[in-house]
Amino acid sequence: MRAGVAKxxxxxxxxxxxxxxxxxxxxxxxxxxxxxxxxxxxxxxxxNGEVDLELLVPAEVEGSGxxxxxxxxxxxxxxxxxxxxxxxxxxxxxLELEGGSFATRIAVADPEAFPPFPEVPxxxxxxxxxxxxxxxxxxxxxxxxxxxxxxFRGIQLELDETxxxxxxxxxxxxxxxxxxxxxxxxxxxxxxxxxxDELVRLIKDARVPLKLAVGEGRLRVEGERFRxxxxxxxxxxxxxxxxxxxxxxxxxTLDAEALRxxxxxxxxxxxxxxxxxxxxxxxxxxxxxxxxxxxxxxxALAAEVRGEVPLVAAFNAHYLADALKGLKGPVRFKLSxxxxxxxxxxxxxxxxxxxxxxLRV
Amino acid sequence: MRAGVAKxxxxxxxxxxxxxxxxxxxxxxxxxxxxxxxxxxxxxxxxNGEVDLELLVPAEVEGSGxxxxxxxxxxxxxxxxxxxxxxxxxxxxxLELEGGSFATRIAVADPEAFPPFPEVPxxxxxxxxxxxxxxxxxxxxxxxxxxxxxxFRGIQLELDETxxxxxxxxxxxxxxxxxxxxxxxxxxxxxxxxxxDELVRLIKDARVPLKLAVGEGRLRVEGERFRxxxxxxxxxxxxxxxxxxxxxxxxxTLDAEALRxxxxxxxxxxxxxxxxxxxxxxxxxxxxxxxxxxxxxxxALAAEVRGEVPLVAAFNAHYLADALKGLKGPVRFKLSxxxxxxxxxxxxxxxxxxxxxxLRV
Numbered sequence: 001m002r003a004g005v006a007k008x009x010x011x012x013x014x015x016x017x018x019x020x021x022x023x024x025x026x027x028x029x030x031x032x033x034x035x036x037x038x039x040x041x042x043x044x045x046x047x048n049g050e051v052d053l054e055l056l057v058p059a060e061v062e063g064s065g066x067x068x069x070x071x072x073x074x075x076x077x078x079x080x081x082x083x084x085x086x087x088x089x090x091x092x093x094x095l096e097l098e099g100g101s102f103a104t105r106i107a108v109a110d111p112e113a114f115p116p117f118p119e120v121p122x123x124x125x126x127x128x129x130x131x132x133x134x135x136x137x138x139x140x141x142x143x144x145x146x147x148x149x150x151x152f153r154g155i156q157l158e159l160d161e162t163x164x165x166x167x168x169x170x171x172x173x174x175x176x177x178x179x180x181x182x183x184x185x186x187x188x189x190x191x192x193x194x195x196x197d198e199l200v201r202l203i204k205d206a207r208v209p210l211k212l213a214v215g216e217g218r219l220r221v222e223g224e225r226f227r228x229x230x231x232x233x234x235x236x237x238x239x240x241x242x243x244x245x246x247x248x249x250x251x252x253t254l255d256a257e258a259l260r261x262x263x264x265x266x267x268x269x270x271x272x273x274x275x276x277x278x279x280x281x282x283x284x285x286x287x288x289x290x291x292x293x294x295x296x297x298x299x300a301l302a303a304e305v306r307g308e309v310p311l312v313a314a315f316n317a318h319y320l321a322d323a324l325k326g327l328k329g330p331v332r333f334k335l336s337x338x339x340x341x342x343x344x345x346x347x348x349x350x351x352x353x354x355x356x357x358x359l360r361v
Numbered sequence: 362m363r364a365g366v367a368k369x370x371x372x373x374x375x376x377x378x379x380x381x382x383x384x385x386x387x388x389x390x391x392x393x394x395x396x397x398x399x400x401x402x403x404x405x406x407x408x409n410g411e412v413d414l415e416l417l418v419p420a421e422v423e424g425s426g427x428x429x430x431x432x433x434x435x436x437x438x439x440x441x442x443x444x445x446x447x448x449x450x451x452x453x454x455x456l457e458l459e460g461g462s463f464a465t466r467i468a469v470a471d472p473e474a475f476p477p478f479p480e481v482p483x484x485x486x487x488x489x490x491x492x493x494x495x496x497x498x499x500x501x502x503x504x505x506x507x508x509x510x511x512x513f514r515g516i517q518l519e520l521d522e523t524x525x526x527x528x529x530x531x532x533x534x535x536x537x538x539x540x541x542x543x544x545x546x547x548x549x550x551x552x553x554x555x556x557x558d559e560l561v562r563l564i565k566d567a568r569v570p571l572k573l574a575v576g577e578g579r580l581r582v583e584g585e586r587f588r589x590x591x592x593x594x595x596x597x598x599x600x601x602x603x604x605x606x607x608x609x610x611x612x613x614t615l616d617a618e619a620l621r622x623x624x625x626x627x628x629x630x631x632x633x634x635x636x637x638x639x640x641x642x643x644x645x646x647x648x649x650x651x652x653x654x655x656x657x658x659x660x661a662l663a664a665e666v667r668g669e670v671p672l673v674a675a676f677n678a679h680y681l682a683d684a685l686k687g688l689k690g691p692v693r694f695k696l697s698x699x700x701x702x703x704x705x706x707x708x709x710x711x712x713x714x715x716x717x718x719x720l721r722v
Binding site: 070073076077080081082094101102103104105106107261262264265268269293294295296297298299300301 | 465654
């Protein structure tokens with residue numbers, strides 16, 4: 001087998017696959033990239049047991065063959081090539097890689113030892129890559145890092161024939177994003193948040209709708225030049241609808257970014273443990289205050305406030321800042337009471353909703 | 362005391378001082394910044410016991426007074442201020458800091474508890490800031506990270522009335538930089554490499570000559586708006602002149618950056634322990650090769666080679682790459698033999714000289 005391939009395309013592909021291939025694998029074979037010569041180009045594959053990813057890199061190929069190469073080493077060598085074009089040759093002695101003045105021969109392993117791409121036999125649907133990436137990225141922050149119930153480290157994806165919803169919660173806060181762009185497939189599934197991160201990176205620049213299938217405990221996602229299979233989480237996602245309040249006693253509208261920055265400033269002074277920041281809503285103003293071992297601070301922001309003023313509620317500054325991160329334009333801060341869940345909504349991103357629960361003080 | 366100060370100037374100063382003030386100090390007072398109102402502005406000071414640094418920030422000051430504020434907290438608050446101008450007020454309750462819509466009061470500590478700026482009574486000289494920064498930055502890589510003899514973690518600075526030299530060595534390699542730009546002070550001293558890093562950051566943009574003094578185990582450096590005192594290392598620096606060969610059997614001239622990149626590429630394949638890369642010099646060519654557990658690689662570079670060809674020598678790729686880093690244009694690679702020290706010199710930076718010793722193979 002002999003293949004000529006653009007260095008840049010190969011370097012991009014190996015970069016993505018290196019992130020999947022674990023650096024300290026439970027089985028040594030998982031530190032490898034599977035490389036196969038097809039008529040259309042090079043097929044490259046990596047897996048960590050949770051996420052299987054296969055990429056197709058356009059190449060001029062003569063002959064056929066497959067092999068395994070160490071992921072990190074191969075990636076480093078490809079990136080370092082002193083030429084725009086790389087030549088690969090699979091010989092009985094190893095895989096030869098050449099570019100410009102540089103030539104190398106890498107020890108290879110038996111391709112039969114690599115896990116095959118998982119079968120996902122379920123029915124297929126389509127989804128907008130942009131909508132899926134946006135929805136997953138928007139709610140990601142609310143998934144738990146470490147939690148006694150593993151399901152809190154997942155993102156629930158709800159698909160019906162026209163829409164999709166992503167939801168994440170760690171039991172203290174919740175984020176939800178609704179988008180148009182589903183199609184044909186109805187499913188409800190929970191992706192590990194880390195696998196969702198990889199999926200977002202993979203699809204965020206995709207220009208065509210993605211094909212989806214669900215089955216055998218996996219979600220398969222296919223784009224123009226990749227397919228991935230993601231192991232789903234077992235167990236049932238919490239009944240989050242109950243947590244979202246429907247009635248409010250106060251609604252304040254103000255600039256999301258200004259609010260986030262004020263919270264970040266006060267966070268510096270807030271009690272390290274509780275991260276408490278006090279929000280006092282009155283007519284035309286939201287006054288924020290925090291106090292900790294080093295001192296105290298306050299800041300007043302202009303806000304359009306409707307409802308039962310004055311109202312004071314305390315929040316975890318970290319949770320509020322997370323919920324506001326990346327939002328542009330006005331945010332609607334809706335309180336159901338001083339001790340009951342509040343909702344944040346963005347006027348520019350109507351699909352987004354965040355729930356934060358006030359601190360008990 | 363009341364002071365009005367540009368946020369940007371204050372944020373820059375606190376940023377620099379935060380790097381000095383240790384985050385886990387041996388004495389709690391070292392985590393503080395000393396802040397004093399003078400007629401000309403605010404004097405800010407931090408120390409880690411090794412490096413004392415005092416900065417003057419222009420400010421409009423009413424009254425006088427001094428206090429201590431927690432370095433990291435104060436820095437974060439200043440950077441986060443939502444205004445271009447900051448107001449400071451020292452009251453019996455604490456230090457008030459205001460900017461735009463934000464106001465805070467920080468708990469302060471007794472300024473008497475802070476170590477005074479060290480006395481450095483020695484004779485004074487001048488030095489070019491640019492030359493000193495360049496010399497220290499150029500040789501820094503050759504200082505040891507961890508070593509049984511502490512002196513190897515230092516950089517020797519040799520000053521005479523017109524010139525300065527910086528030298529570093531970890532016992533396996535050496536870097537030396539000679540520059541014009543000394544003046545009036547003759548001294549030989551050893552700075553801890555980490556303190557030298559701070560000094561370089563501090564002086565690299567200075568536009569006027571620096572004042573130097575040496576005494577009481579410290580080097581004092583003064584610029585327009587700062588002064589710093591750096592504790593010197595005790596013990597005698599190795600007699601490095603012996604290591605620099607004077608006679609050579611071969612000299613090769615080639616592009617420094619091309620050589621460094623080839624070495625970095627081969628390093629990926631080299632034996633992890635020895636980092637061995639083989640250099641074979643012949644007429645018109647330098648051929649590099651490396652081999653390790655994952656395979657082998659080679660690369661040929663055009664070079665102007667004079668002397669006893671062919672000659673093969675093995676080097677630590679990491680040391681060679683370090684010695685070449687940042688060099689532009691042609692480098693002269695001078696070998697005294699296959700097993701004896703080699704010298705690298707840059708045509709564009711004639712003050713620079715690096716010694717690397719071949720591996721024994």
